[in-house]
Amino acid sequence: MNDFSAILAKMTTAKVAQPAIDSFQHNYEALVRNESGLIPEQAILPAIDLPNWDEIVTSCPNVDEELLGQCVVIKLNGGLGTSMGLQAAKSLLDVREGTNFLDIMVKQILFLRESSGKKVRLLLMNSFSTSEDTLQHLLRYEANGLSAASEVELMQNQAPKLDAATLQPASWPQDPELEWCPPGHGDLYPALLGSGWLEKLLAAGVKYAFVSNSDNLGAVLEPALLQYFANSGSPFLMEVTRRTPADKKGGHLAVRKSDGQLLLREVAQCPSDDLDAFQDINTHQYFNTNNLWLRLDVLMETLQRNKGILPLPMIVNRKTIDPRDKNSTPVIQLEVAMGAAIECFQGASAIEIPRSRFAPVKTTADLFCLRSDAYVVGNDGRVMLHPDRKGVPPNVVMDDHYKLVDSIAAIGMPSLIGCGTLKMTGLLNFADGVIIRGNVSFVNSSNAPVTISAGTYENADFSW
Numbered sequence: 001m002n003d004f005s006a007i008l009a010k011m012t013t014a015k016v017a018q019p020a021i022d023s024f025q026h027n028y029e030a031l032v033r034n035e036s037g038l039i040p041e042q043a044i045l046p047a048i049d050l051p052n053w054d055e056i057v058t059s060c061p062n063v064d065e066e067l068l069g070q071c072v073v074i075k076l077n078g079g080l081g082t083s084m085g086l087q088a089a090k091s092l093l094d095v096r097e098g099t100n101f102l103d104i105m106v107k108q109i110l111f112l113r114e115s116s117g118k119k120v121r122l123l124l125m126n127s128f129s130t131s132e133d134t135l136q137h138l139l140r141y142e143a144n145g146l147s148a149a150s151e152v153e154l155m156q157n158q159a160p161k162l163d164a165a166t167l168q169p170a171s172w173p174q175d176p177e178l179e180w181c182p183p184g185h186g187d188l189y190p191a192l193l194g195s196g197w198l199e200k201l202l203a204a205g206v207k208y209a210f211v212s213n214s215d216n217l218g219a220v221l222e223p224a225l226l227q228y229f230a231n232s233g234s235p236f237l238m239e240v241t242r243r244t245p246a247d248k249k250g251g252h253l254a255v256r257k258s259d260g261q262l263l264l265r266e267v268a269q270c271p272s273d274d275l276d277a278f279q280d281i282n283t284h285q286y287f288n289t290n291n292l293w294l295r296l297d298v299l300m301e302t303l304q305r306n307k308g309i310l311p312l313p314m315i316v317n318r319k320t321i322d323p324r325d326k327n328s329t330p331v332i333q334l335e336v337a338m339g340a341a342i343e344c345f346q347g348a349s350a351i352e353i354p355r356s357r358f359a360p361v362k363t364t365a366d367l368f369c370l371r372s373d374a375y376v377v378g379n380d381g382r383v384m385l386h387p388d389r390k391g392v393p394p395n396v397v398m399d400d401h402y403k404l405v406d407s408i409a410a411i412g413m414p415s416l417i418g419c420g421t422l423k424m425t426g427l428l429n430f431a432d433g434v435i436i437r438g439n440v441s442f443v444n445s446s447n448a449p450v451t452i453s454a455g456t457y458e459n460a461d462f463s464w
Helices: 005-013 018-032 053-059 065-070 101-116 131-144 185-194 197-203 223-232 272-278 296-305 338-344 364-370 405-409
Strands: 044-046 071-077 094-096 121-126 153-155 208-213 236-242 252-256 262-265 286-295 315-320 330-335 349-352 375-377 383-385 395-398 415-425 428-430 434-443 450-452 455-463
Touching: 005 018, 018 185, 018 330, 053 223, 053 349, 065 071, 065 101, 065 223, 071 101, 071 185, 101 121, 101 131, 121 131, 121 185, 131 153, 153 185, 185 197, 185 296, 185 338, 197 296, 208 223, 223 286, 223 349, 236 338, 262 338, 286 296, 286 338, 364 395, 364 405, 434 450
Parallel strands: 071 121, 071 208, 121 153, 236 349, 395 415, 415 434, 428 450, 434 455
Antiparallel strands: 044 252, 208 286, 236 286, 252 262, 252 286, 315 330, 375 383
């Protein structure tokens, strides 16, 4: 029975906003029609010869500061960072002692406000899991008008998991919360419409939005790029950067052969026979950083034209209802990617940016690097690699002893300004004054922690 009525009843009872229900129904009907959402290699061409960041920034030396008052910064802030052992909003992780991701985001906004005299807006797309902790922390910025939910919060929707056998709402009475899942960050668009925020922003004269992930501190509202976007007349701009071997599984930018439209292809949308081509970073050179620029007025017109739906390509994720129990009910999670909207706007564009604008923290090794002296935090809140790094971050490789945040909290911090690769195996601590240069590995095969004494360690392997 492929009837939407039971799904509609469940979402309505849970008070899911109508645009989110309509969007889910759009994808559900595509699933029922046996549409796979797959994008075969033969249907696309590689994206090539994109505009370059350096050219763009130098071409817009004079920024109309009025534009800053017409822009909102939207940060996706729904993640808990459970892979690192967190049960609170990931953005509440300390980057420096007493300063977390959220503090740095606010600092960036306040600097732009103070330097331009314009009310640059901040909107956090929270989930039910992150809302309370985030708003509690923001109380310290009450005097800046950045604390109340009515000022800064856009709530993420939720979607029901579907029983893979029946395509009806999956049931899990022992933990009903597991019957729901995030709908993917493509939920941004129905969330903006259903919450009333899109109408509210437009009424306040806000025409542009810069969107990025909250764990990517390299994604700062760049005034020259805002000026470029405004001058271009494009309704949608995606920041992309060159793929490396580490990015071969990430979504890449491509051009649809049939009409020349830019599109985003995620690995879940790639036929298995085309996987080698998908992972060929010399053919498909650019990946989506999830730093996006939107014309909000065009977004509203597009949504109205499509009866409140932005027809994003569907991503089908097959999982079990309890991700910790592989024997639990097989389910389908229907998701959409935010960047996939590039194919929904005629005239959408993309630019190649330096890697410095894409520095997400996905692992404890990433966090360890970010907390080190290889990075600096400017007075404007920008988090940048130390100039001596020449734009290349250290490569830190940690074993499972350091999988959780607590495990790196008390082991000390070596200097990584001159580090190429640091490999850490076994229980280690760093005394004050440890300097890592070049490629260094420490291997402790015993069950007792080893303390690395002060000194310089350069291009060598150490073991105990």
